[in-house]
Amino acid sequence: MRAIRHSLMVEPAGVDDIPSIMAIERMPGYSELVGCYEAGEHLRRMAAPTCTYLLGRDAGEVVGFAVVRRDDDGMGTAQLHRIAVSSPGNGYGLAFMQEICRWVFEEHDIDRLWLDVLASNQRAVCLYAALGFVKEGVMRESLRLGEGRHDLVLMSLLRRDWTQQSN
Numbered sequence: 001m002r003a004i005r006h007s008l009m010v011e012p013a014g015v016d017d018i019p020s021i022m023a024i025e026r027m028p029g030y031s032e033l034v035g036c037y038e039a040g041e042h043l044r045r046m047a048a049p050t051c052t053y054l055l056g057r058d059a060g061e062v063v064g065f066a067v068v069r070r071d072d073d074g075m076g077t078a079q080l081h082r083i084a085v086s087s088p089g090n091g092y093g094l095a096f097m098q099e100i101c102r103w104v105f106e107e108h109d110i111d112r113l114w115l116d117v118l119a120s121n122q123r124a125v126c127l128y129a130a131l132g133f134v135k136e137g138v139m140r141e142s143l144r145l146g147e148g149r150h151d152l153v154l155m156s157l158l159r160r161d162w163t164q165q166s167n
């Protein structure tokens with residue numbers, strides 16, 4: 001696994017954190033990569049029992065947010081639904097994802113963390129691969145953006161992958 005440059009605190013986000021989250025998702029170029037909600041939609045999603053918003057903090061400052069959504073079929077799986085950092089390319093993504101994986105596998109009864117990512121989002125694909133996520137295939141043209149349709153790459157990290165590389 002790559003060296004982690006930052007030591008981030010990860011904590012569940014609350015309603016008061018919605019403005020910080022909205023500021024990050026509105027950064028230039030982010031809306032196509034991670035989506036963009038109004039405050040009411042964040043509130044609705046935060047209230048869902050299967051959904052946890054997480055914040056990454058560096059020395060108290062919010063440097064990223066993520067949403068982990070537990071699948072409600074009782075299979076012990078969860079989706080990393082969204083992740084974005086405020087200062088891309090500076091190692092925060094790797095540090096934040098590392099802590100998210102720790103939170104998922106060490107603090108929750110989740111055996112498989114999966115995600116989908118735009119095939120063209122190489123920065124994100126490389127980040128997930130660096131953490132041990134395995135590509136499982138391509139969901140062809142499953143995302144509609146404007147007029148176009150785009151492939152999504154399906155990736156997952158299993159509890160046993162995580163345990164092996166943490167030891």
Ligand SMILES: CC(C)(COP(=O)(O)OP(=O)(O)OC[C@H]1O[C@@H](n2cnc3c(N)ncnc32)[C@H](O)[C@@H]1OP(=O)(O)O)[C@@H](O)C(=O)NCCC(=O)NCCS
Pocket residue numbers: 002030033034082083084085086087088089090091092093094095116117118121122123124126127130
């Ligand atoms: C994707 C995202 C979370 C990654 O976080 P980050 O802080 O930019 O990534 P890091 O600096 O920690 O880099 C982690 C790894 O990603 C890869 N990477 C970083 N920048 C890259 C680039 N421009 N192109 C390809 N790979 C890149 C490298 O493998 C890097 O590891 P290294 O530093 O050892 O080389 C962040 O860029 C972001 O918020 N992007 C916009 C929203 C988004 O795309 N979210 C993901 C949706 S699925």
